[in-house]
Amino acid sequence: MKTKKIILDCDPGHDDAISIILAASQPSLDILGITTVSGNAEIEKTTRNALKICDLVSLNDVLVSKGASEPFIRIRETAPGIHGDSGLDGPELPEPSRSWSAEHGCDTIIRLIKGADDPVTILPTGPLTNIALALLKAPEIKDNIEEIVLMGGGTFGNWTPTAEFNIWADPEAAKKVFDSGIPLVVMGLDITHQALATKEVIDQVQEIDNDVARIVGELLEFFASTYKEMFNFSGAPVHDVLTVAYCVAPELFTTKEVNITVETKGEFTAGTTSIDLHGITGRKVNAKYGLELDTEGFWKMMIEALKTY
Ligand code: RIB
Ligand code: CA
Numbered sequence: 001m002k003t004k005k006i007i008l009d010c011d012p013g014h015d016d017a018i019s020i021i022l023a024a025s026q027p028s029l030d031i032l033g034i035t036t037v038s039g040n041a042e043i044e045k046t047t048r049n050a051l052k053i054c055d056l057v058s059l060n061d062v063l064v065s066k067g068a069s070e071p072f073i074r075i076r077e078t079a080p081g082i083h084g085d086s087g088l089d090g091p092e093l094p095e096p097s098r099s100w101s102a103e104h105g106c107d108t109i110i111r112l113i114k115g116a117d118d119p120v121t122i123l124p125t126g127p128l129t130n131i132a133l134a135l136l137k138a139p140e141i142k143d144n145i146e147e148i149v150l151m152g153g154g155t156f157g158n159w160t161p162t163a164e165f166n167i168w169a170d171p172e173a174a175k176k177v178f179d180s181g182i183p184l185v186v187m188g189l190d191i192t193h194q195a196l197a198t199k200e201v202i203d204q205v206q207e208i209d210n211d212v213a214r215i216v217g218e219l220l221e222f223f224a225s226t227y228k229e230m231f232n233f234s235g236a237p238v239h240d241v242l243t244v245a246y247c248v249a250p251e252l253f254t255t256k257e258v259n260i261t262v263e264t265k266g267e268f269t270a271g272t273t274s275i276d277l278h279g280i281t282g283r284k285v286n287a288k289y290g291l292e293l294d295t296e297g298f299w300k301m302m303i304e305a306l307k308t309y
Contacts, residue, residue, distance in 0.1 A: 004028060004029055004146075005119075006247060007034070008031060008123050009131060010035075010037070010125045019243060020053045028247075033108050033112050034063070037067045040079045041088075046126070066104070071170035081230060083226070105130045109130060110141055119145060124166075125240035128177045145182050150166075150177070151242065156190075162268075163269070163273075164271070164273070167272075184260070186290065188275070189239075195238050195242055202220045204299075212306060253292070253294075257287070260287045261283065262274070277289070
């Protein structure tokens with residue numbers, strides 16, 4: 001079977017962690033490497049968390065490289081209120097069995113893309129600092145990128161009234177990526193809020209008798225509790241997992257070809273994604289934007305994937 005070569009760029013983070021777990025279960029995906037970025041927690045924490053999850057799913061031969069420790073120019077902010085102080089509060093996970101690579105995450109992205117025999121799909125699920133750095137340092141990598149399937153943005157916000165966290169955290173980096181001309185698939189809050197891990201879903205996960213499912217259940221329980229407290233949600237939106245799910249089963253998604261650009265100047269609107277859903281600006285289409293999720297099909301896929309561990 002021809003596999004899809006992917007790089008996961010992430011800030012674990014509960015939903016990032018579940019993305020890694022889903023990706024590792026899919027024979028159709030070839031994870032070339034995992035790079036981390038500061039976001040949900042500081043870079044050392046997000047990187048240790050990525051390594052812990054790699055141990056959990058035996059991704060022992062996949063390189064994990066530490067990337068940007070802060071945004072291009074903005075002051076770093078993290079999200080302990082949602083992911084806990086460790087960035088992955090909830091389950092008890094053993095200390096990582098290995099350390100991160102000495103190579104910077106952005107250099108890993110450049111090296112893996114340049115060395116790949118087939119075009120690579122990048123799945124950023126945190127602030128876009130590493131991706132923008134890689135494009136600045138080696139713009140020629142565009143020639144071997146299939147597409148970028150990212151979690152970020154929305155027609156509303158979750159960190160400010162109009163901006164979603166990943167884009168808000170580094171709007172300058174995000175603008176670089178959105179203006180790059182690379183084919184984009186954007187999973188924003190409009191679709192990720194359809195992927196809620198409710199009690200019913202968590203109960204199904206906890207019925208699966210293996211360690212990975214047990215940890216996922218504990219991750220979801222913690223994540224659902226903070227979303228209940230912060231936003232009164234009836235479940236945890238597993239935002240990032242939709243990037244992997246799209247690569248595995250795009251038929252679960254309804255997308256629309258639109259122009260998306262990023263506001264970087266507004267005092268109150270920096271990090272806002274201007275999503276031209278009705279083509280009123282005349283700006284060139286640069287992305288497929290996720291609108292509808294086959295939620296039942298998504299959770300069915302997730303449960304089946306967890307049963308394979
Ligand atoms: O706004 C949701 C995004 O911010 C997700 O990627 C989550 O992991 C956090 O990074
Ligand atoms: Ca994330």
